[in-house]
Amino acid sequence: MQEQEYIQTLGGMQKEQWDALFQISQMFNDVKVQENLVSEVLDLVVQVLKAERALFTRLEPGTDNFNIIAARNTEHQDINDLSAFSSGILKKVIESGQSCLYHDVQTDPAVSQFTSVQIHKIKSVIGVPIFVDGKIWGVILADSQTNRKNFTEESLEFLKFFSNLVSLALDKVIKIESLQEENLLLKNKVQNTDVIPDMVGTSREMRKAANLIHRVAATDATVLLLGESGTGKDMAARAIHLLSQRKDKAFIAQFCGSIPDTLLESELFGYKKGAFSGANTDKKGLFEVASGGTFFLDEIGDIALSTQAKLLRVIQNQEIIRLGDTQVKKVDVRIITATNKDLKQLVDKGKFRQDLFYRLNVFPITLPPLRDRRSDIALLTRHLIEKYADKPIQIPVKTMQKLETYSWPGNVRQLENILQRALIMCDSNVLLPDHIIFEDENQLTEFGGNLKDFETVLLQKRLAEYNNNRTQAAKSLGVSVRWVQMKLREIEENN
Ligand SMILES: Nc1ncnc2c1ncn2[C@@H]1O[C@H](COP(=O)(O)OP(=O)(O)OP(=O)(O)O)[C@@H](O)[C@H]1O
Numbered sequence: 464m465q466e467q468e469y470i471q472t473l474g475g476m477q478k479e480q481w482d483a484l485f486q487i488s489q490m491f492n493d494v495k496v497q498e499n500l501v502s503e504v505l506d507l508v509v510q511v512l513k514a515e516r517a518l519f520t521r522l523e524p525g526t527d528n529f530n531i532i533a534a535r536n537t538e539h540q541d542i543n544d545l546s547a548f549s550s551g552i553l554k555k556v557i558e559s560g561q562s563c564l565y566h567d568v569q570t571d572p573a574v575s576q577f578t579s580v581q582i583h584k585i586k587s588v589i590g591v592p593i594f595v596d597g598k599i600w601g602v603i604l605a606d607s608q609t610n611r612k613n614f615t616e617e618s619l620e621f622l623k624f625f626s627n628l629v630s631l632a633l634d635k636v637i638k639i640e641s642l643q644e645e646n647l648l649l650k651n652k653v654q655n656t657d658v659i660p661d662m663v664g665t666s667r668e669m670r671k672a673a674n675l676i677h678r679v680a681a682t683d684a685t686v687l688l689l690g691e692s693g694t695g696k697d698m699a700a701r702a703i704h705l706l707s708q709r710k711d712k713a714f715i716a717q718f719c720g721s722i723p724d725t726l727l728e729s730e731l732f733g734y735k736k737g738a739f740s741g742a743n744t745d746k747k748g749l750f751e752v753a754s755g756g757t758f759f760l761d762e763i764g765d766i767a768l769s770t771q772a773k774l775l776r777v778i779q780n781q782e783i784i785r786l787g788d789t790q791v792k793k794v795d796v797r798i799i800t801a802t803n804k805d806l807k808q809l810v811d812k813g814k815f816r817q818d819l820f821y822r823l824n825v826f827p828i829t830l831p832p833l834r835d836r837r838s839d840i841a842l843l844t845r846h847l848i849e850k851y852a853d854k855p856i857q858i859p860v861k862t863m864q865k866l867e868t869y870s871w872p873g874n875v876r877q878l879e880n881i882l883q884r885a886l887i888m889c890d891s892n893v894l895l896p897d898h899i900i901f902e903d904e905n906q907l908t909e910f911g912g913n914l915k916d917f918e919t920v921l922l923q924k925r926l927a928e929y930n931n932n933r934t935q936a937a938k939s940l941g942v943s944v945r946w947v948q949m950k951l952r953e954i955e956e957n958n
């Protein structure tokens with residue numbers, strides 16, 4: 464249509480129609496096109512065109528199907544059934560890509576053959592396509608069933624203009640939506656880079672820890688991993704190494720609990736031939752072996768004060784001296800330590816060097832206990848079952864509930880152990896609540912033997928729970944490692 468002609472036609476529009484268009488354009492100019500906005504706009508269309516109903520519908524891309532976005536009648540009521548409208552006319556608009564206007568549908572040979580027109584006794588109808596990005600997006604339809612309405616050329620122009628406004632608004636909405644989607648994808652990507660292989664957990668606490676692991680991995684900073692037994696400190700240490708620039712170099716882990724001082728020191732720093740009886744050759748220490756890589760000192764709270772002094776030298780000066788040697792050797796190691804003890808308290812008691820504590824505590828990361836991140840239990844359970852089961856296993860809600868409500872003093876390791884045992888008990892492919900057996904103190908209260916036997920049973924249970932780790936078993940029982948060793952010797956002697 465020529466501009467001149469267009470203006471003339473527009474000029475033919477009534478004031479009410481102009482006002483309505485202005486109002487509609489204001490509404491669409493809103494940044495967000497809300498759901499009920501379309502209904503409100505359709506009410507205006509019904510009113511201005513003096514139609515009985517108005518329909519705003521979308522053509523499902525790649526199909527002949529329409530979806531109702533909104534449909535309204537003169538009473539401002541929603542019409543939820545698309546089949547109440549003439550599908551023949553909707554198709555005609557789509558196929559021709561043109562608007563249509565019929566005053567006397569029942570007798571008009573072009574459309575009266577449509578069954579839908581007959582069924583719904585449509586008298587007058589006006590339909591306009593909506594284009595987005597040059598393609599038909601949907602159709603706006605206004606009709607009347609009870610009275611023959613005089614939809615005029617002006618009505619058609621009004622609806623065309625209206626459809627243009629809708630197209631512009633939709634364009635905007637669709638672009639915003641696709642931006643939002645893209646944003647979500649990017650956000651997800653960023654979050655996913657925080658995911659550490661094999662480290663399961665999407666709880667806020669776990670994401671926080673994973674984020675810290677990622678951040679610190681990129682640096683050479685000394686890391687102190689804190690958290691109860693079985694919360695994943697070993698796993699985190701390995702993750703930091705694997706995510707760091709040192710990943711292709713050595714990762715060496717040394718458990719420092721319940722090891723005699725000299726043995727630990729000779730392991731860590733090596734020795735010179737003749738340093739002590741039995742030192743027949745020079746031996747490299749682990750710090751030298753780890754050079755260029757990462758050194759993980761587990762249970763750092765247990766090391767003797769003399770060893771602590773030597774460790775401080777490694778951290779401060781990046782140098783070691785082999786036992787019995789005088790020569791200083793340079794080493795380049797990234798140090799990660801872990802403990803489930805309160806180091807600060809050990810410092811206060813004089814059992815841990817304060818200077819070393821500050822050196823180690825540069826970047827502390829606390830792995831959360833499982834009971835504080837119960838939302839991860841289901842995920843962990845599925846992960847561990849998949850890891851240990853040799854067939855697909857169903858986990859009914861009741862079983863999951865039992866797992867999710869337990870206190871998990873031994874954290875993920877305990878969950879792992881209990882699931883492994885449950886799988887052994889499970890003959891079918893359904894893991895039942897009865898397969899989940901917690902070895903709790905309450906079970907021990909039913910114990911019938913004497914106190915000595917009770918000690919033995921409790922110790923054995925604890926050792927099993929802590930993978931035979933005597934330090935941790937001792938700690939959980941509130942006794943010394945020496946007591947555990949003594950008790951074990953006694954058990955052995957009695958057998
Ligand atoms: N987030 C996790 N996702 C999957 N498995 C985990 C996770 N955290 C821990 N585990 C598993 O639980 C077990 C215990 O983890 P890990 O040895 O790292 O704990 P820890 O904190 O070092 O315990 P401890 O203080 O007793 O040394 C391991 O088998 C580990 O694979």
Ligand SMILES: [Mg+2]
Pocket residue numbers: 696697761
């Ligand atoms: Mg550990």
